[in-house]
Amino acid sequence: xxxxxxxxxxxxxxxxxxxxxxxxxxxxxxxxxxxxxxxxxxxxxxxxxxxxxxxxxxxxxxxxxxxxxxxxxxxxxxxxxxxxxxxxx
DNA sequence: TAGTTGACCGGAA
DNA sequence: ATTCCGGCCAACT
Numbered sequence: 001x002x003x004x005x006x007x008x009x010x011x012x013x014x015x016x017x018x019x020x021x022x023x024x025x026x027x028x029x030x031x032x033x034x035x036x037x038x039x040x041x042x043x044x045x046x047x048x049x050x051x052x053x054x055x056x057x058x059x060x061x062x063x064x065x066x067x068x069x070x071x072x073x074x075x076x077x078x079x080x081x082x083x084x085x086x087x088x089x
Numbered sequence: 090t091a092g093t094t095g096a097c098c099g100g101a102a
Numbered sequence: 103a104t105t106c107c108g109g110c111c112a113a114c115t
Contacts, residue, residue, distance in 0.1 A: 009111085013112095028096080028097055028098085032097090039109095039110055039111060041097050041098065043095085043113075044111090045095065045097050046097090047096095047112070048096060049095065063097065064097080064098065064099090069097080071096065075096090
């Protein structure tokens, strides 16, 4: 049986990021892999940048290099949110 | 349809 | 350690 729901990669990324709990952080590569394409790490960043939904803690997604990465409201804000949730940088 | 964009990654100098 | 460059992909125009 098959349901032809075919969510776009964007929807998948949102779903993955939405599942991130407080104090947890994933890298863009991890998100891309969970979304179905580990090669689409670039697309993930592009997609999240277009996301303005507060229901999606996109600030919990960081780079694989251990750096924070960009954020809609500024990297400083992203760092602050992570530290506030107990994430060790 | 094809071209451009972009919150990245990894390797090389 | 930092900086530069190319590659890879989905969505938008």
